[in-house]
Amino acid sequence: RAKQQHRGSSQYFSPEMGIDARERFKLLKGLRAGFEENRLFVVYQPQMDLSSGRAIGAEALLRWRTEDGKFVPPDQFIPLAEQSGLIISIGEFVLRTACHQLKRMLEQGHADFRMCINISLAQFRHPGFMNVLSLALRDAGVEGRNIELEITESMAMGDTELVMHLLADIKRSGVTVAIDDFGTGFSSLSHLRQLDVDRLKIDRAFVREAQSSSAGSTIAQMVINLGRGLGLTVIAEGIETEEQRQQLLALGCHEGQGYLFARPMQAEMLERWMSDGQPRGA
Ligand code: C2E
Ligand code: MG
Ligand code: MG
Ligand code: MG
Numbered sequence: 001r002a003k004q005q006h007r008g009s010s011q012y013f014s015p016e017m018g019i020d021a022r023e024r025f026k027l028l029k030g031l032r033a034g035f036e037e038n039r040l041f042v043v044y045q046p047q048m049d050l051s052s053g054r055a056i057g058a059e060a061l062l063r064w065r066t067e068d069g070k071f072v073p074p075d076q077f078i079p080l081a082e083q084s085g086l087i088i089s090i091g092e093f094v095l096r097t098a099c100h101q102l103k104r105m106l107e108q109g110h111a112d113f114r115m116c117i118n119i120s121l122a123q124f125r126h127p128g129f130m131n132v133l134s135l136a137l138r139d140a141g142v143e144g145r146n147i148e149l150e151i152t153e154s155m156a157m158g159d160t161e162l163v164m165h166l167l168a169d170i171k172r173s174g175v176t177v178a179i180d181d182f183g184t185g186f187s188s189l190s191h192l193r194q195l196d197v198d199r200l201k202i203d204r205a206f207v208r209e210a211q212s213s214s215a216g217s218t219i220a221q222m223v224i225n226l227g228r229g230l231g232l233t234v235i236a237e238g239i240e241t242e243e244q245r246q247q248l249l250a251l252g253c254h255e256g257q258g259y260l261f262a263r264p265m266q267a268e269m270l271e272r273w274m275s276d277g278q279p280r281g282a
Pocket of ligand 3: 181201203237
């Protein structure tokens with residue numbers, strides 16, 4: 001597994017990251033060591049068809065267990081990995097691991113299983129990205145059509161020309177693309193229309209808001225209508241209650257993931273969960 005430092009990357013961080021420079025440096029050192037010593041691993045959260053209750057795939061989510069058994073949340077270490085360039089090799093590890101797990105799911109008879117993988121901006125823009133993606137698919141023996149990449153709204157919005165080329169390359173490999181945390185960024189409608197993506201993933205803030213106020217529900221309805229109007233599938237994240245599931249269905253959103261169905265789980269657990277008829281709260 002390649003662990004080289006990404007060219008031109010920096011070990012220094014800006015103060016706006018919240019934790020002080022020395023602490024960040026320590027954390028990054030730990031992350032580097034953790035990666036080399038295999039303390040990073042991937043968990044999977046099932047994604048459901050909201051009306052049938054059938055699992056249609058899973059999102060791969062990275063975890064880091066430190067030497068003393070503590071978990072550092074990805075929201076803390078992913079930004080560090082991005083700023084240090086370490087995300088290039090960590091991202092490749094996630095891609096390869098998730099592709100191998102996809103292969104297993106397909107072999108276990110879960111036809112059309114869709115594996116969704118989060119991609120960072122630095123990874124997406126790295127010149128070797130398409131190559132890394134094709135090799136990960138080839139080595140795992142899976143087809144692009146069973147893979148979906150999740151990119152954030154802000155990633156899709158910068159540098160139109162480059163992003164459109166990248167999306168076209170990805171499309172050619174059969175891989176689909178979702179815009180993650182949709183609604184939290186500031187994408188213009190005209191820009192969104194130009195982008196060749198397949199799915200909008202509604203941020204869990206809207207799922208929560210939809211239930212708590214009528215303004216919230218109006219906004220959720222607008223976001224869902226927007227996606228559908230653009231001919232995209234809409235998926236919701238962070239579904240925690242049966243009421244939310246029903247409300248999303250009523251608003252026209254037919255796919256989702258959240259603690260109501262299952263928490264992110266380790267590979268063996270996912271396999272058991274999928275073949276055990278998917279008990280709730282696994
Ligand atoms: P995300 O891609 O939006 O992932 C969804 C997050 O929501 C996950 O947090 C998941 O555990 C959490 N979640 C799922 N269902 C529920 C629910 O019902 N309620 C609540 N409150 N939360 C729920 P997690 O695993 O902590 O990941 C946080 C973020 O870190 C991700 O947000 C993604 O942006 C990033 N991330 C995780 N793994 C990777 C990775 O492999 N590569 C990259 N580039 N980013 C990653
Ligand atoms: Mg995601
Ligand atoms: Mg998300
Ligand atoms: Mg989110």
